[in-house]
Amino acid sequence: MAVVAEAQFHVLAVDDSLMDRKLIERLLKTSSFQGTKPLLAVVPAVTAVDSGSRALEVLGLSEDLTSSAAVSPAHNEIEVNLVITDYCMPGMTGYDLLKKIKGSSSLKDIPVVIMSSENVPSRINRCLEGGAEEFFLKPVQLSDMKRLRPHILKGKSKEQQLQQEEETSNTSISSNKRKARDEELSPERRRPRLSNNSLI
Known part of the structure; x- marks a missing residue:
């Protein structure tokens, strides 16, 4: 291995x-x-x-x-x-x-x-x-x-788990910001649409 x-x-x-x-x-x-x-x-x-x-x-x-x-x-x-x-x-x-x-x-x-x-x-x-x-x-x-060994590996896995949670949290926040920004800039939300000569 x-x-x-x-x-x-x-x-x-x-x-x-x-x-x-x-x-x-x-x-x-x-x-x-x-x-x-x-x-x-x-x-x-x-x-x-x-x-x-x-x-x-x-x-x-x-x-x-x-x-x-x-x-x-x-x-x-x-x-x-x-x-x-x-x-x-x-x-x-x-x-x-x-x-x-x-x-x-x-x-x-x-x-x-x-x-x-x-x-x-x-x-x-x-x-x-x-x-x-x-x-x-x-x-x-x-x-x-x-x-x-168990104490060493336990300490390292706790440290890795915290780093992984932090990375996941940062990714989630970034994703949510991007989603909110996309929704704000979305043309469907800003412009009225015409469908069969009527406004939607």
Whole structure:
């Protein structure tokens, strides 16, 4: 089956360990995310950062802890489609980052995956109940990346659906304008017609 189109998918990887960031980046780039309707190859671009506060900067969120997370005007330089973050980091944990993202009205729909080297059931449940899509145990493996496939394809199909709806809406508006213009200019509507020597 040939791939017809290629879509860009942006992943934000957050981990204080350089080795883990490089591993995640390599695994994401070697993963094959193939869609079926329409034929689509999702090629992940990866931005790797070393802290939760740096991730908030990339996402355009202010780190003002006294108010709810708000998107800064500089946001939208990078559109992030998925966040994968370590749980244990100095300063801000992965759970704290998750809560900030889910607390933002404009970013709450971005899937967040948390990973940790510690298998603590209460921590895993807390993260999943807090809105995380997945919880991976380190070291992260290629099989873990394959579990991201539904989240990646779901995100891309939502994006494509919105684009398609926008195109359909624009086409419909354009068609309606053309129809109205044609009716206004239609000679049948402007000139009286003669039929059998009488006006119609």
